[in-house]
Amino acid sequence: MSINFLYSEKFFVILIAAVAILFNLLPYIRQYQFTPPDKTYVGSLPIFYDKPTYLSEMVQGQEGNWKIFNKYTTEPQKEAFVYPFYALMGHIAKMFNTSAEAIFLIGRFFFGLLLLFVVLYFIRYFINDEYQRRFAYFFALFSSGLGWLSLNPESIDRWIPDTIPLVRFSYFPHIMLANILLLAVILLVYRSFEKECGRKFFIIGGILSFFLNLVLPFISIFLYFLVVALLMILFLKNRVAVKNNFVNILIFFVISLPSLFYMYLLGTTDPVWSMVEKQNILPTPSLINLIAGYGIILIFGACGLWFLYKEDKIKGIFFSVWIFGVFLLSYIPLWIYPMQRRFLETAFYVPLAIAASFGIKGIYQYLKQKQIKDLKLKFISFFTMFAIPFMLIGNIVNWLQFSNRIKQTSDPRIYLPDKNIEAMKWLRQNSAENSVVFASFYNGNVIPYYANRFVYVGHGPMTINLEEKMKKGENFYSGKLLTDDVYNFLKKEKIDYVFYSEEEKKMGKFNPKQYDFLEKVYQNNEAEIYKVKI
Numbered sequence: 001m002s003i004n005f006l007y008s009e010k011f012f013v014i015l016i017a018a019v020a021i022l023f024n025l026l027p028y029i030r031q032y033q034f035t036p037p038d039k040t041y042v043g044s045l046p047i048f049y050d051k052p053t054y055l056s057e058m059v060q061g062q063e064g065n066w067k068i069f070n071k072y073t074t075e076p077q078k079e080a081f082v083y084p085f086y087a088l089m090g091h092i093a094k095m096f097n098t099s100a101e102a103i104f105l106i107g108r109f110f111f112g113l114l115l116l117f118v119v120l121y122f123i124r125y126f127i128n129d130e131y132q133r134r135f136a137y138f139f140a141l142f143s144s145g146l147g148w149l150s151l152n153p154e155s156i157d158r159w160i161p162d163t164i165p166l167v168r169f170s171y172f173p174h175i176m177l178a179n180i181l182l183l184a185v186i187l188l189v190y191r192s193f194e195k196e197c198g199r200k201f202f203i204i205g206g207i208l209s210f211f212l213n214l215v216l217p218f219i220s221i222f223l224y225f226l227v228v229a230l231l232m233i234l235f236l237k238n239r240v241a242v243k244n245n246f247v248n249i250l251i252f253f254v255i256s257l258p259s260l261f262y263m264y265l266l267g268t269t270d271p272v273w274s275m276v277e278k279q280n281i282l283p284t285p286s287l288i289n290l291i292a293g294y295g296i297i298l299i300f301g302a303c304g305l306w307f308l309y310k311e312d313k314i315k316g317i318f319f320s321v322w323i324f325g326v327f328l329l330s331y332i333p334l335w336i337y338p339m340q341r342r343f344l345e346t347a348f349y350v351p352l353a354i355a356a357s358f359g360i361k362g363i364y365q366y367l368k369q370k371q372i373k374d375l376k377l378k379f380i381s382f383f384t385m386f387a388i389p390f391m392l393i394g395n396i397v398n399w400l401q402f403s404n405r406i407k408q409t410s411d412p413r414i415y416l417p418d419k420n421i422e423a424m425k426w427l428r429q430n431s432a433e434n435s436v437v438f439a440s441f442y443n444g445n446v447i448p449y450y451a452n453r454f455v456y457v458g459h460g461p462m463t464i465n466l467e468e469k470m471k472k473g474e475n476f477y478s479g480k481l482l483t484d485d486v487y488n489f490l491k492k493e494k495i496d497y498v499f500y501s502e503e504e505k506k507m508g509k510f511n512p513k514q515y516d517f518l519e520k521v522y523q524n525n526e527a528e529i530y531k532v533k534i
Helices: 009-034 051-062 082-097 100-126 130-142 173-194 199-215 217-237 237-242 246-269 273-281 287-294 298-309 313-329 341-347 349-369 375-407 420-431 440-449 467-477 485-491
Strands: 039-041 415-417 436-438 497-500 518-523 526-534
Touching: 009 100, 051 082, 051 100, 051 298, 051 440, 082 100, 082 173, 082 199, 082 246, 082 298, 100 130, 100 173, 100 199, 100 349, 130 375, 173 199, 173 217, 173 341, 199 217, 199 467, 217 246, 217 313, 217 341, 237 246, 246 273, 273 440, 287 298, 298 313, 298 349, 298 375, 313 349, 349 440, 420 440, 420 497, 420 518, 420 526, 467 485
Parallel strands: 436 497
Antiparallel strands: 039 415, 497 526, 518 526
């Protein structure tokens, strides 16, 4: 290996990509170190409750289905063509005769690696200077906020993984895929105008956008906003080019919009999925917490937008619209769009990284004009001693915060007793497909995956009337209900099985053995299953 290669951009990219991948893999490698011998790691860093829902969809796909049920609620429903990405992954698991968990982990690694290089390619397209690109690469992969200083514990980089680039590369596969598709469509549309590539890029972009609508519809809302904004910006530069591509633009929207329209109809007309949409409220934190969550990169980014505008007005306006568009849409009224925070998942770190690199370049050139001696060394030293450590420390603290949860071996969200899993798998083999299982929230969160059965309660947004059902569940397991009340509750809610393990015992003095209408059909050292005979 020559010394020149060690200083090359290629080596730099390989190095930071390797570091990013290592950071993402270590927490999952550590799980084996801390997993107790009688338990199984079921968590997903940094979000614990969501992973089983995706595995549930994969299991339904693994059984040959493309339309799926919401297994986390008991209301009457029909199968719906929703979350096809995870249904596809389930079909892949079936094809290779392996577990949904294995395909999920492979998907996480594959799409994380692909997103990593798509981000780097995107940056390379918009930045010509090699050394400037290195700053942009670093910002895109390792930038973090100021939450680690604990000056603001509500800073979004402490608790919202969507805003932490390094965590994102080990996040859920569908979110990484959505970011890949978003960046690809933006680049295709931009290139089609800039280099007059013809109709093919619009067609490809429309197809990718069509699939993006099925993977993560809310990102498509931002994509269309950005595409329309880009068309308006380019119209100022070259009206003829935009007019000449009018048919191509129509083709793009004609290809992509049907899937978004389908998802809209599903979310407004289907009784179960429409209720899920109404419950899925994700407000954006306060502006102060948002700014603190991104930290230093916002300072460089703000400067960079000005320098970029001076260098190339079209690019300057485009990235300004992207960045400020995210901020504006993230605070639209909840009655217009209840999932404000989702707009932070629109690959926001990419335009920020590009803008910040122009900020570094512009500041350096400005200081250079002042003819300060040894400027380059002083500036690089200042940046190294101040900005980079701040960002790296923030990433390390966040990484430790998430990964250290693995040590909490008593947390049922992270480690599930093997005997509980055995009981759930027994249910899958010995109960009807439409059976409803009553269990604690924690066990209810994983039963749809391991047993592929419906649960009374198990996931925030996907369990309809969650709070009401949680209270009923607490009353049930408290042991304070009269026998008739227990009977009437199970009959009214159409419960088929009661799952009873250590988690349920912690909730109160409920004793299933004292009820004649509960028949024990399964038992091991950790869990019991009772069939409701009503």
